Amino acid sequence: MPDIRMDVDAAVTVPVNIFPLTDDTDFKTRETAIVYNQAGMDLVWNFVTSAGVITQTAVTPTTGGDYDWSHVGDGIYKIEIPAAAGASINNDTEGYGWFTGYCTGVLPWRGPTIGFRAAGLNDLLCDSAYSATRGLAGTALPAAAADAAGGLPVSDAGGLDLDTKLANTNEVTAARMGALTDLIDGGRLDLLIDAILLDTGTDGVIVKALGLNTDAVNEIADGILDRADGIETSYTLRQALRLVLSALAGKLTITGNSVIIRDVNDTKNRIQCTVDADEQRLVIVLDVS
Numbered sequence: 001m002p003d004i005r006m007d008v009d010a011a012v013t014v015p016v017n018i019f020p021l022t023d024d025t026d027f028k029t030r031e032t033a034i035v036y037n038q039a040g041m042d043l044v045w046n047f048v049t050s051a052g053v054i055t056q057t058a059v060t061p062t063t064g065g066d067y068d069w070s071h072v073g074d075g076i077y078k079i080e081i082p083a084a085a086g087a088s089i090n091n092d093t094e095g096y097g098w099f100t101g102y103c104t105g106v107l108p109w110r111g112p113t114i115g116f117r118a119a120g121l122n123d124l125l126c127d128s129a130y131s132a133t134r135g136l137a138g139t140a141l142p143a144a145a146a147d148a149a150g151g152l153p154v155s156d157a158g159g160l161d162l163d164t165k166l167a168n169t170n171e172v173t174a175a176r177m178g179a180l181t182d183l184i185d186g187g188r189l190d191l192l193i194d195a196i197l198l199d200t201g202t203d204g205v206i207v208k209a210l211g212l213n214t215d216a217v218n219e220i221a222d223g224i225l226d227r228a229d230g231i232e233t234s235y236t237l238r239q240a241l242r243l244v245l246s247a248l249a250g251k252l253t254i255t256g257n258s259v260i261i262r263d264v265n266d267t268k269n270r271i272q273c274t275v276d277a278d279e280q281r282l283v284i285v286l287d288v289s
Helices: 119-127 162-170 174-184 189-199 205-209 214-225 237-249
Strands: 004-007 012-015 042-049 054-059 069-073 076-081 095-103 106-110 114-117 252-255 258-262 269-275 282-286
Touching (some): 004 012
Parallel strands (some): 004 114
Antiparallel strands (some): 012 076, 042 054, 042 095, 069 076, 095 106, 095 114, 258 269, 269 282
């Protein structure tokens, strides 16, 4: 692990040595007056990328600008590294670096290992307070728990395909929603039944809204309301509509000279048409119960 973390792609000032520079005669005196152009100065920047590429680059300290060398105190020194355009090293690559050096009268030294990474990572992992809802994802996610108010939606069943849902949503057009709204206005089926029966002699607007064939409805309704030959039963408008819908959507069975139309749920016979023995008269029997 690195001793220090710093932002990459930024001009930084880093420690040159991790322990005080020490006199090479008595091995204990701290050297506090080492200058940038000290006799025998040999300073090297060692760097390892995250991919394991190792380089060594000689650095010449200066007294100002790039690679400015200065004393921090008690034999600890620092040096500046530019973000880019430096004569030797730059802080432009993620990885790990440290200085090693030597100069006349001073024992060889090494500096702390510094890890260079994106400023955003340093901010999330070190500089700013941790967010229990966003974690390390930054500010693009909602600051709320998933499946909670203001948080990310989740699918309890899993396998939620947003593209498929979006495509299906596009099929709900304003015109179709308008037709659905027309159907539920008032909330009473009797109003729709009366309107359909009154509309059978015109352009069948409401019938079309229901998705039925207007001509078929008109023909069947006219036949029923005119009480075709053989019909003996009286019935209400609601009963007439049952017969119309059965004729349009019910199950048709043909046996010999008999045609039977059962209701939509296929539970009972609604309309039975039979040609008499002489094939001269059509007998229609209706069950409107």
